[in-house]
Amino acid sequence: MTDPLVVFQPSGKRGRFPAGTPVLEAARALGVYVESVCGGRGICGKCQVAVAEGQFAKFGIVSKAGHLSDAGAVEARYAEKRELAAGRRLSCSAAITDDVVIEVPDAFRIAGQTIRKDATSVGMVRNPAVRLCYVELEPADLATQSGEAERVSAAIEAHFGLAGVTMDFGALQGLQAALGAGARKVTAAVRVDGPAPRIVSVFAGYTEELTGLAVDIGSTTIAAHLVDLMSGEIVASQGVGNPQIRFGEDLMSRVSYAMMNEGGAGALTETVRAAVNSLITELLDAAGRSRASLLDAVVVGNPVMHHLFLGLDPTPLGQAPFTPAGSGAVSCRADEIGLALGTGARVWVPPLIAGHVGADAAAVLLAERPQDNPHPTLIVDVGTNAEIVLWDTKTLYAASSPTGPAFEGAEISSGQRAAPGAIERVRIDAGTLAARFKVIGGEKWSDEPGFADAVAATGVTGICGSGIIEAIAEMLMAGIVGADGAIRGPQTEAERARLVPEGRTFAYLLSAGEPRLMVTQNDVRAIQLAKAALYAGARLLMDRAGIEAVGEIRLAGAFGSYIDPSHAMVIGMVPDCALDRVTAVGNAAGQGALMALLDGARRGEIARTVAEVVKVETALEARFQEHFVAAMGLPNSRDPFALTRARFSLPPLAVPDPGQRPRRRKSR
């Protein structure tokens, strides 16, 4: 008689095992990852599986719940103590008795709580670089001559299907105390992303607490997420302004500061690390998690942020040939960069794509995987430097383009950072030239009843990046600015209230409240320069790839995710594309950081992907200047998508319902 066949779903991996083999053992033998903290003692309940019942013609078997052994004492005890859903079995305890199809629940808990819209771990694969292994040591005796560390390693090897386990010196130093406090029962944190498994921390007794950190260091904002690495859930999120801002608003002014001041780079490094450390403390407090459990971190940032965070000199990034100190992925100990995490914690930073295209762009690649697309795809991470990635269905190209800080509200007369009180949505009536708008933190449009109450806390304080883009796009569509970007003067008495002289030019009055918020001629020029740089960068990559159009455009970045794609296309920020193929994908860099944190295997993948990217240096390409100059103007039609519509046979442009937020992808 042949042994029973066991099939694991969704992987489809299968094999025959002697009747009586525990499901967990069969899973390990087939390389199916089933979580287990307790190593098969029926304590942790992480190894739950279910039997898929029915006739499986594909495998030639009939699978029934009864094809596993009856639930024994271990499962009964677990069910009593910690609850076991109907149909669920502990794979460490349930033995195969006949042909069976086993469903492994998504290792990642789909119910993951989404705390911030723009960073969610739903749908990601959980395969962390650090795992927890609970072991119970026999009392030490004279017959066994090995040390405690060797006993712990041997127990892990015996119960967790790992080989060649060693203990790091840092963990060894805490081992005796943990064994004492835990009455010889300890949970070891084992790092599994190296050539051999290494115990990096040891906790007294049984614990399921294993925490990870994903940080996205932007020039303006630092966003961090604390993740439960056992469930994949984000347990706390927090953002703060990057305090380096006092050394300079944009990247180049910070590089200059580092260059011009003795110890300047050191001060910038200390400042950003202190901010990250504060964030960590806040996140741990908010989530009620121990620092000791925080054992893995992924940090992404543009090249300058990357260098300053890692304590590397950013000066070479400020001048040709923009050579980074290191462009490969960095893996270092948390304490090497002054971060206070748990014992043995490491920090991983994705590779830089080039001196101007950062670890954040690498994370975007990881999150978005444009190379899976069958059509040419453009991803633009909009910021002070726009990082642009193009997939032409064969090759990945990347470049960065110096858009300047206008998109972040700087260099704009009424500009401000995206914060409560800032105008983020604008609509202009082409007849009356009257504007209505929405501010961040206020739920209502300015012409709706109750608006004043809705913004009472902050008032209307300025215009943020997405607001200025909408304002200028609406001004263009209302005929207030022309293709050359000039704001026209008033033609009627009524228009004088909106189009007011400012020096030799005119400005558009967006809000007459206090403060008065205007869009000046200089503001339009600043946005023209910025969008021309962005457009030119994208065109340059398309030239390099030899393509004339793309099938999809994704706007990424803290700012990019709030841009309304239709308005962005009105002003010609991005190349032609069907409007419904232009999406805001949120903080893709942060998403990429989360993915790399949750799934250690992604780290090698992104390093390989980045190595294959064709780097295009905008400063070296004469055509960049040509594209830039050509893109300075604004599209000279109220329907700038004529070309696109013709190509994709789309109906005339419908301005999106003002009440709606820009379209986001479903998964978000």
Next chain:
Amino acid sequence: MTDPLVVFQPSGKRGRFPAGTPVLEAARALGVYVESVCGGRGICGKCQVAVAEGQFAKFGIVSKAGHLSDAGAVEARYAEKRELAAGRRLSCSAAITDDVVIEVPDAFRIAGQTIRKDATSVGMVRNPAVRLCYVELEPADLATQSGEAERVSAAIEAHFGLAGVTMDFGALQGLQAALGAGARKVTAAVRVDGPAPRIVSVFAGYTEELTGLAVDIGSTTIAAHLVDLMSGEIVASQGVGNPQIRFGEDLMSRVSYAMMNEGGAGALTETVRAAVNSLITELLDAAGRSRASLLDAVVVGNPVMHHLFLGLDPTPLGQAPFTPAGSGAVSCRADEIGLALGTGARVWVPPLIAGHVGADAAAVLLAERPQDNPHPTLIVDVGTNAEIVLWDTKTLYAASSPTGPAFEGAEISSGQRAAPGAIERVRIDAGTLAARFKVIGGEKWSDEPGFADAVAATGVTGICGSGIIEAIAEMLMAGIVGADGAIRGPQTEAERARLVPEGRTFAYLLSAGEPRLMVTQNDVRAIQLAKAALYAGARLLMDRAGIEAVGEIRLAGAFGSYIDPSHAMVIGMVPDCALDRVTAVGNAAGQGALMALLDGARRGEIARTVAEVVKVETALEARFQEHFVAAMGLPNSRDPFALTRARFSLPPLAVPDPGQRPRRRKSR
């Protein structure tokens, strides 16, 4: 026509290479280790080889100097700048033109300067875990998009026959400064003992300075050697008393201190680390070497010293079941244990053999390799705990025996540590019972003219361990003590001057000077206990192995190396053995540490050897007590070697010429 055949000696590795292949390239292709710091630029001169001329029937070739290309500009330049001995060629420059036999000079410079008699690196294999690689980087340019770190790694891979080179974060942090100071020429220190080569430090410009440290931490003395890892030479040696001595003379009193005092273990750890750090500073100053160049260290010690040095709790070592925190080899960063070495420096500590048999015993195994012997071999590392290793020609056995501190001069009425002024050699005239002696630091015997001058600096201050053993052996041979260990009373008036009453017993007056130095009845008892423990441990292992006699005995340890084997045998310290097969092998633990430092490959070897050792726990074996009791007496004959002589047909015991030091092995 077939390609020329090249044979490398002494390894005999051979292969065919196209004419024009540089010798260095052929060596690398065949896995022959030829040193090169400059990666084949003709700068370092480390890759020198010579042609063996003649007819080599074995290889079927004729080898001639002319079968290498003529010396070109590179060799001429090197010879001019740094001298090139006649017949020597730079293998990076000399190309193969015809069949040739190449002699690779011993990688290790045999002329190694011997600074301390008891630690010399002569004859050891040099294959350090860290290598120096000099590279010259092209100016950074826009076309190459990789970072500086990746360029350095790539250059090393290209020039040094290494693959998969990465840079540690610690090295990355110093890279930009080194590149700047060295005008893009740097020397990288590459650690080659892991799964892949890792750059751990980067120095500006060209350097050949690479330093290692070997430390032997004894309960009483800490001995350290600084080694030039490029030549294998010991460049400085220094010993200091272990300042932990103020917490307790012997190991167990220090363990008690750790156990009884809050923070006691921490204080012991801090004390020994501070002493090692001071030693390091002194050694670097003495040798004129930079701390930055000190990148590798090996530290050995008994289990208690091992634990205290590494910051582990020694308490479990003080009571059954004597379980160490970790018994495997420890590799840690120097800064993890508070040692100030260069950037990226690591410290390696050999495995413990058991809770009582330390990393020092493992080092002894490494240095002595008893398992290479065709006859049963006993190695005794004499100290407060004697560590005993037996090779029975099939298996290695190890045990430790609690000899107590008597052999180190403690618990002896006139005892003292081995230091200038201490009596270390004793002869007693069996007729007159008069004693003559030598003291440490004095060249003359006490009955020779000029003795007083020779010891003027210190006087005669006490008796050290080797002195008390000789005194008691001589007393036995002179009939002053009997087989039961009792000191007899005077039988003549003349004897009253030497055999003086002390309480109810008698004492022997060794020196009538100031202070008066006596050997009391209690002293004899203390030595009886100590030697019985040592003997019983050795016998226990022989029982386990089922052998009755050994073919060789080696006395190791700071103390063991000064014991006169014949006197040790007179009092029955060690089992019977032909006298000329009993040798003092010096500080074998320190030698082992040096070997592991010079040859990284030895580290894995010792770990494998230790894993195979059969550990015998004396406390568990009833026969240990039996042997101990039986061995308490002193051999009851003036010729205690009757048995040995009969077995080996040796002439009657000849007491060695008093003028001679005990026989040491030639290699020392």
